[in-house]
Amino acid sequence: MAQIGLSLEDLAGxxxxxxxxxxxxxxxxxxxxxxxxxxxxxxxxxARNKEQGxxxxxxxNANPYFNFISxxxxxxxxxxxxxxxxxxxxxxxxxxxxxxxxxxxxxxNVLGAINLLDYGRxxxxxxxxxxxxxxxxxxxxxxxxTECDSxxxxxxxxRSCYPxxxxxxxxxxxxxSQEYGVDCVVARLCxxxxxxxxxxxxxxYAQFFRAALRGEDIVLKSKGDNYRSWIYVKDAVxxxxxxxxxxxxxxxxxxxxxxxxxxxxxxxxxIANASGSRxxxxxxxxxxxxxxxxxxxxxFDTTKIRQLGWTPKYNIQSAIAEIMKR
Numbered sequence: 001m002a003q004i005g006l007s008l009e010d011l012a013g014x015x016x017x018x019x020x021x022x023x024x025x026x027x028x029x030x031x032x033x034x035x036x037x038x039x040x041x042x043x044x045x046x047a048r049n050k051e052q053g054x055x056x057x058x059x060x061n062a063n064p065y066f067n068f069i070s071x072x073x074x075x076x077x078x079x080x081x082x083x084x085x086x087x088x089x090x091x092x093x094x095x096x097x098x099x100x101x102x103x104x105x106x107x108x109n110v111l112g113a114i115n116l117l118d119y120g121r122x123x124x125x126x127x128x129x130x131x132x133x134x135x136x137x138x139x140x141x142x143x144x145x146t147e148c149d150s151x152x153x154x155x156x157x158x159r160s161c162y163p164x165x166x167x168x169x170x171x172x173x174x175x176x177s178q179e180y181g182v183d184c185v186v187a188r189l190c191x192x193x194x195x196x197x198x199x200x201x202x203x204x205y206a207q208f209f210r211a212a213l214r215g216e217d218i219v220l221k222s223k224g225d226n227y228r229s230w231i232y233v234k235d236a237v238x239x240x241x242x243x244x245x246x247x248x249x250x251x252x253x254x255x256x257x258x259x260x261x262x263x264x265x266x267x268x269x270x271i272a273n274a275s276g277s278r279x280x281x282x283x284x285x286x287x288x289x290x291x292x293x294x295x296x297x298x299x300f301d302t303t304k305i306r307q308l309g310w311t312p313k314y315n316i317q318s319a320i321a322e323i324m325k326r
Contacts, residue, residue, distance in 0.1 A: 016086075028234065044068075048080065050068070077116070099159070130170060137279045139294060187243050257302075
């Protein structure tokens with residue numbers, strides 16, 4: 001059952017900033033917000049690469065409700081606009097960055113949150129939404145993660161740059177809320193997939209779709225037996241916006257599709273079946289394996305977000321079918 005169409009009327013006349021706007025989730029958020037631009041919501045898309053942003057959002061260059069801001073989020077903001085709502089989606093989430101640039105990954109999550117929160121509380125911010133990750137749950141023997149769970153993260157592993165800095169960013173939200181009264185909410189996304197990923201994205205889902213769309217074999221670099229919750233980016237964006245508009249202040253919400261809990265191998269095989277490709281295995285060297293998450297099972301409980309009135313529209317089969325037919 002799909003959720004009732006989400007109305008963004010509450011954002012009428014408001015300035016909404018989306019960081020990480022050229023990424024998979026950020027770009028879909030910008031497009032979704034601009035669908036309702038007739039309500040007068042002004043969308044500010046922020047990313048480092050201006051040329052890339054101009055290309056991705058070329059269709060909106062003449063749209064009076066669209067603005068692009070070129071900004072490195074690890075630096076204090078150089079603009080002067082009032083942002084009434086900030087959605088922080090900027091983060092190095094590609095596994096190769098966890099090995100080659102762990103310091104930069106930490107800076108984007110921690111310094112990025114600090115810079116945005118400091119700017120927002122001095123520029124009429126009404127609500128800050130952090131897009132976090134299920135990796136904050138770490139390793140645990142629980143069968144399903146609720147928002148209250150917390151597992152083990154090896155702080156001495158550079159691979160932990162991502163979950164540790166996401167945890168820190170969440171705590172920054174709670175701290176700014178308590179000390180400065182900033183209204184913050186957190187969306188914890190499970191493994192999110194879609195077609196509009198960047199060429200540099202080497203996450204598993206991107207590698208799978210990239211190969212399938214080219215008519216090539218899908219290469220698995222492990223047994224693919226890690227069990228995950230998955231969600232299509234369109235459903236993820238609707239969930240994020242419902243949390244932005246209806247979520248309780250200083251609360252975190254899991255974002256996942258209960259019907260899309262499968263292993264990485266099963267996910268790859270579903271793409272292969274839809275595209276006529278094959279799944280083949282290629283064991284990695286040690287350098288490549290260091291990128292992989294140590295978490296064997298990451299399944300989300302979605303009771304909390306469903307209480308806000310959200311249910312996903314897509315399952316894995318229908319989402320993959322939509323991606324492959326484009």
